Amino acid sequence: MKRTLLQAGWAPLVLSVMLVVGCTSGSGLVGVPGPGHGVPTGPPPLPSSDAGLADHVPQQIVIGFLSGADIRKVIVAVNGKALKEIKELNSVTVGLPSATSIVDTIRRLQGMASVRYAEPNYVYHLFLTPSDPFFSKQWGPQKIGAPAAWDITAGSPNSVIAVVDTDVDSTHPEFSGKILTGTNCTMPPEPVGTPVRVMHGTHVAGIAAAIGNNGVGIAGISWAAGILPIKVCLTSSGLCDNSAIACGVVFGANFATSTMPVVENLSLGGAGYAQQIKDAIDYAFQKNVLVVASSGNDGKSTVLFPAGFPGVMAVGATTPTNDRATFSTYGSHLSVVAPGVDIYSTLPVAVGSYGLLSGTSMAAPHVAGVAALILSLSPGLSPTQVRSQIERTATHLGSSSFDPQFGWGLVNAAAALGALVPSNYGQVQITVQDATAALVGGADVALWVGTASCLGLTQVVQTAQTSSGGVGTLGVAPFNAVPVGSYCATASTMTQKGSTTAAFPVVAGTPTTRIVTIGP
Amino acid sequence: MYGRLLKMRMITVAILAASLPLTPAMAGPTAPATVRGVQIELRLNKAAYTAGEPVEITLTLLNPATAVAKFQFPTGQMYDFIVSKDGQFVWQWSFGRAFTQAFTALTLLPGESKLFKEQWDQRDARGHQAPAGEYEMVAVFPAGEVEVVVPPQGETLRVRFAIVGGPR
Numbered sequence: 001m002k003r004t005l006l007q008a009g010w011a012p013l014v015l016s017v018m019l020v021v022g023c024t025s026g027s028g029l030v031g032v033p034g035p036g037h038g039v040p041t042g043p044p045p046l047p048s049s050d051a052g053l054a055d056h057v058p059q060q061i062v063i064g065f066l067s068g069a070d071i072r073k074v075i076v077a078v079n080g081k082a083l084k085e086i087k088e089l090n091s092v093t094v095g096l097p098s099a100t101s102i103v104d105t106i107r108r109l110q111g112m113a114s115v116r117y118a119e120p121n122y123v124y125h126l127f128l129t130p131s132d133p134f135f136s137k138q139w140g141p142q143k144i145g146a147p148a149a150w151d152i153t154a155g156s157p158n159s160v161i162a163v164v165d166t167d168v169d170s171t172h173p174e175f176s177g178k179i180l181t182g183t184n185c186t187m188p189p190e191p192v193g194t195p196v197r198v199m200h201g202t203h204v205a206g207i208a209a210a211i212g213n214n215g216v217g218i219a220g221i222s223w224a225a226g227i228l229p230i231k232v233c234l235t236s237s238g239l240c241d242n243s244a245i246a247c248g249v250v251f252g253a254n255f256a257t258s259t260m261p262v263v264e265n266l267s268l269g270g271a272g273y274a275q276q277i278k279d280a281i282d283y284a285f286q287k288n289v290l291v292v293a294s295s296g297n298d299g300k301s302t303v304l305f306p307a308g309f310p311g312v313m314a315v316g317a318t319t320p321t322n323d324r325a326t327f328s329t330y331g332s333h334l335s336v337v338a339p340g341v342d343i344y345s346t347l348p349v350a351v352g353s354y355g356l357l358s359g360t361s362m363a364a365p366h367v368a369g370v371a372a373l374i375l376s377l378s379p380g381l382s383p384t385q386v387r388s389q390i391e392r393t394a395t396h397l398g399s400s401s402f403d404p405q406f407g408w409g410l411v412n413a414a415a416a417l418g419a420l421v422p423s424n425y426g427q428v429q430i431t432v433q434d435a436t437a438a439l440v441g442g443a444d445v446a447l448w449v450g451t452a453s454c455l456g457l458t459q460v461v462q463t464a465q466t467s468s469g470g471v472g473t474l475g476v477a478p479f480n481a482v483p484v485g486s487y488c489a490t491a492s493t494m495t496q497k498g499s500t501t502a503a504f505p506v507v508a509g510t511p512t513t514r515i516v517t518i519g520p
Numbered sequence: 521m522y523g524r525l526l527k528m529r530m531i532t533v534a535i536l537a538a539s540l541p542l543t544p545a546m547a548g549p550t551a552p553a554t555v556r557g558v559q560i561e562l563r564l565n566k567a568a569y570t571a572g573e574p575v576e577i578t579l580t581l582l583n584p585a586t587a588v589a590k591f592q593f594p595t596g597q598m599y600d601f602i603v604s605k606d607g608q609f610v611w612q613w614s615f616g617r618a619f620t621q622a623f624t625a626l627t628l629l630p631g632e633s634k635l636f637k638e639q640w641d642q643r644d645a646r647g648h649q650a651p652a653g654e655y656e657m658v659a660v661f662p663a664g665e666v667e668v669v670v671p672p673q674g675e676t677l678r679v680r681f682a683i684v685g686g687p688r
Contacts, residue, residue, distance in 0.1 A: 166620065198596060200620040233620055238596025240618040269595075270618035294621040297594040305618070327594055327623075359595070359622035 050102050056120035061102055061109075064091045069114030077112075078105050093121055127151060130213040130223075134354060138218055139320050140207065140339035140366055141413075146221055148414035149373055154212060155222035156376035161208045161368050162252035162264040164245065165201035166238065168229035169348040172202060174210035174217050175227060180255075182229035185247035190234050198238040199347045201229065203357050204267045206346030208365035209372070217354060218345060221369025221413065222376070228255055233268060242274040245306070249280035253287040261375040263386075265368035266293040266312075267361035269304040269329075275465060281309050282472060285480040290383035292368045294360035296329030301404065308333050310462040311480035313371075313387055316407060317341060317363040322397055324405045328360055334407035335387065336394045338366035370413045377417065384425035384481050384509070392421045426506040428479040429513045432466045432491040432498075439475025440518060441468030445491045447479055450503030454488035461487065482506045491516040548576075549681060555661060557585045558628060562659040568682040571649060575640040575681070577601055577613075579659055583628035590627050591663040596620035599636060600660040605653055610644050626663075642683060654680040 047053060060083070065071055071092060075082055080094035096105060102120050109118035127147040129135070141147065160180065170179040184190070205220075209227050212219030232248035233240035249264060256262035264284060281291050295316045296304035307314035307329075314333050317325040317340020324330060325341050340363035347355045371386050381389070393416045394409035402408055432443040443466045449458040464477040472478065477491075484506055490499040498518035506512050548564035558581055565576035579599050583589045591598075596619040603611040628634065642650045 198620060198624070200596065200622055203622070233596070233618075237598075238620045238624065240596075240620070242616050242618065245618060267622070268618045268620050270614065270616075272615050272617075274616060297621050297623070299594075357622045359620075361620055361622035364621075 046103050046106060048103070053102065053120050054122060056102070056122050059096045059098060059100065059102075060093060060121040061096065061105060061118055062091055062093050062121050063109060063118045064089065064116040066090075066114050066116050074109070074112060074114060078108060080105075090116075128154075128213070130219040131215045132212055132217055132219045133215070134218045134344060135212075137344040140343055140362075141219060141221060143318075143320065143322075143339050144221075144366055144370070144410065145412050145414035146219075146369075149370075149417050150212070152414075152417045153224075153373055153376050155209070155224035155369075155373050157224060157226045158260045159222065159224075159372045159376035159379065160226040160228050160255065160260060160262045161205075161222065161365075161372050162228040162230055162248075162255065162262050163201055163205045163208070163365075164230045164232050164248040164252060164264055164266045165204050165268065166198050166233040166235045167196070167201050167231055167348075168205045168227060169196075169202040169346070169350075170229065172206075172346055172349055172353065174206055174220075174346050176211065178209070178211065178224075178226055180226050180228045182231070183248070183251050184231040185244040185251065186231055186234055187241065187244060190231070190236065194235050196235055196348050196350060198233070198235050199351060199355075200233065200238060200267065200357075200361060201231070201235075202348050203343075203345045203355075204265060204361060204365045205229070207343060207362060208265060208369040210346055221366055222372035225369070225372045225376070226260075228252060228262065230264075240268050240270075242270075242272070242277055246274070246276040246280035249277065249284050249291065249306075253280075253284035253289045256287050256289045258288075259379060261379045261381075262289050263368045263371040263375065264289055264291045265365050266291060266306055267359075267364045269294055269296045269307055269360075271302075271304060273305055273308070277306050278309050278464070279467070279472060281306060281312060282478050282480060285311050285383055285478075288382060290371055290386050292364050292371060294364040295331075295334055297327045297359050297361075298329050299327045300329060301331045302329055303331060303333055304329055310464060310482070311383065313367060313390070314407070315360060315364040315367045315411075316405075317358075317360045318397070318406070318410060322410060324398075325358070325360075327358075328363075330405045330407075332404055334404065336367060336391055336407045336409060336411045337397065338363040338411045367411050370411050370416050373413060374416055378420070381420075382423070382509070384427075385420075385423045387481060388423040388425060388508075389421055390416050392424065393418060423508045424484055425481040426484060426508050427511040428482050428487070428489075428506055429511060430464075430466070430477045430479070430489045430491065431513065431515045432475050432477065433515060433517055434496065435517065435519050437517075439466075440491075440493065440496075441466050441474055443475075443477070443491045443493050443496075443518065445477040445489055445516070447482065447487050447489050450486035450488045452503060454490075454499045454501060454503060457490065466491070484508050489514060489516055491518050493518065496520055551659070555663070556589055556591075557587075558583050558589045558591075560659075560661060562657070564657065564681055566681070568684050569642070571652065571683060571685045572642055575642065575657075577638045577640065577657070577659075579636040579638075580633060581626075581628060581635075582633040583630060586630045588627060588629055590625060593624045593626065593663055596622070596624050597662060598624065598626060600662065601638060601640070602658045602660065603640060603650075604656050604658075605650070610650055610655065611640060612645065613638055613640070615645055650683055652683050652685060654682050656680055 210220035212223030343362035391408035397406040496518040
């Protein structure tokens with residue numbers, strides 16, 4: 001049994017079994033680590049009052065003594081009563097009179113020469129280990145702290161994961177009662193009953209949301225979530241046409257409501273920048289829908305799509321030893337990483353129900369599952385708020401900050417359910433016009449790290465095209481998730497070009513609009 | 521399995537259409553290659569096409585051996601086709617498509633064959649009709665090196681099919 005102190009921001013929602021721990025030690029005070037923090041090696045400083053203490057047994061403390069100490073004398077000195085002594089540890093659990101300040105008592109004890117330590121009798125949470133028999137074959141949930149997260153929530157049927165993928169086997173017992181009415185966007189529609197050669201969608205769905213703690217199979221990350229199957233890839237070949245993907249993203253976006261948030265998982269990718277998919281993702285953003293995509297399996301520092309579209313959470317793959325999987329595509333666009341090698345999950349019932357697959361396809365649904373957990377507690381969060389929550393609570397790998405190999409680090413489900421962090425992203429809309437103030441559609445717009453007068457191009461952060469009408473506003477290029485900072489924008493067509501004349505700030509959660517006038 | 525993945529480097533095996541006279545009426549060009557004992561053939565249905573006429577592409581895999589042949593691909597993509605003209609890129613089958621990003625296995629039992637059929641509508645990567653002239657097509661088989669034997673470089677041939685009529 002693993003134990004830890006859980007310092008979650010949504011403590012009232014904790015439904016877990018509580019275990020009062022009779023044996024405590026000063027070195028075991030493990031809070032949920034923040035980004036870049038290792039496991040604390042000593043006790044935390046005492047708060048100023050009892051209100052600041054983590055969960056503890058009221059009116060109880062634990063005192064550790066130096067050998068030869070007069071234990072009884074010390075306990076009497078604090079008006080205490082010995083409740084339980086562990087001679088091997090030379091420690092005593094002590095009851096205190098009501099209305100006695102634990103913090104004050106501990107401070108007093110810390111000043112006594114014979115006292116080695118004094119601490120609250122902390123209450124540890126019992127991590128929920130699901131009853132699923134194959135849970136031991138799943139290294140992913142353990143690696144990202146899912147069991148601790150499940151003590152807080154296992155998700156909600158009203159927090160939906162759209163599996164934009166091949167078919168999901170709706171007859172699988174792991175999805176019983178949780179498959180929503182999706183759609184088939186393949187053109188022409190691949191008929192129902194096509195022999196299953198590609199089992200991808202069922203595997204992805206299981207990682208994200210297979211029913212857990214049901215005594216069957218495996219546990220998905222957000223096991224109570226609803227699954228919205230959106231078929232965009234052929235089950236016969238695994239091929240996903242761009243128009244089908246765009247159709248699927250839009251369907252998922254339209255499914256979302258203010259009380260039923262949707263996270264779209266796209267475990268697919270290709271080399272081509274498709275404006276249609278970009279428009280679909282912008283549309284999803286407007287509908288408050290987060291899109292999570294696998295970074296790709298080429299093992300290089302390249303940008304594949306849809307992972308490379310602004311606002312999409314690009315997820316890379318890690319190994320059980322927290323290395324980047326050799327096949328995992330990386331780069332500055334990477335958001336976070338998640339387990340993606342030898343991942344055990346659901347397969348169609350006809351081909352054995354369970355099995356291993358590897359790829360960034362397997363990493364993305366770990367993150368989509370965590371996003372669904374967050375939204376089950378806070379359904380009103382925006383996509384950038386959810387993304388910030390996941391990125392800023394991830395466990396850094398490779399370096400102590402952003403690392404192109406690992407993004408912001410390994411997703412941490414337990415930490416992501418802690419106190420909400422401020423969003424790190426704002427929105428930018430660049431309107432492009434010509435010298436006659438006519439709006440220009442189809443212009444390429446680059447957003448780059450600002451210089452005072454926007455002279456000289458520095459690091460391009462994101463690119464987009466202005467809308468030619470239809471989807472989006474004519475002449476406007478939307479950037480839906482721009483990290484807080486100072487930027488310049490440059491717009492160009494085949495014959496004209498222009499830039500903002502001064503750098504502009506991007507503030508978290510706030511839309512910023514600028515006009516760029518282009519000329520020959 | 522993970523150990524094998526770690527060792528895997530992507531290898532691209534190019535199978536090039538064999539040189540044939542540009543005679544519209546005759547059967548299309550073929551290009552054979554052998555990868556880990558498996559015979560792979562790229563075949564076009566014709567050697568020359570009128571403007572706008574679909575180019576039918578067939579990729580056939582045949583395992584003539586008595587042992588099972590297994591290939592592993594890093595994504596759902598098992599092949600690609602690239603068309604060029606005078607050394608300039610014209611069209612790529614995978615362009616505008618996406619693939620599932622999980623490793624995919626392809627198993628051929630002894631004597632088993634698999635057939636993949638695709639089509640090129642003669643539109644280039646920008647959607648414009650390709651002009652008349654001579655073209656090359658390359659088939660790509662992106663399997664991992666652990667699973668394949670790469671044919672010697674000298675075996676690949678660069679040859680053509682044609683689009684006749686229409687704009688030049």
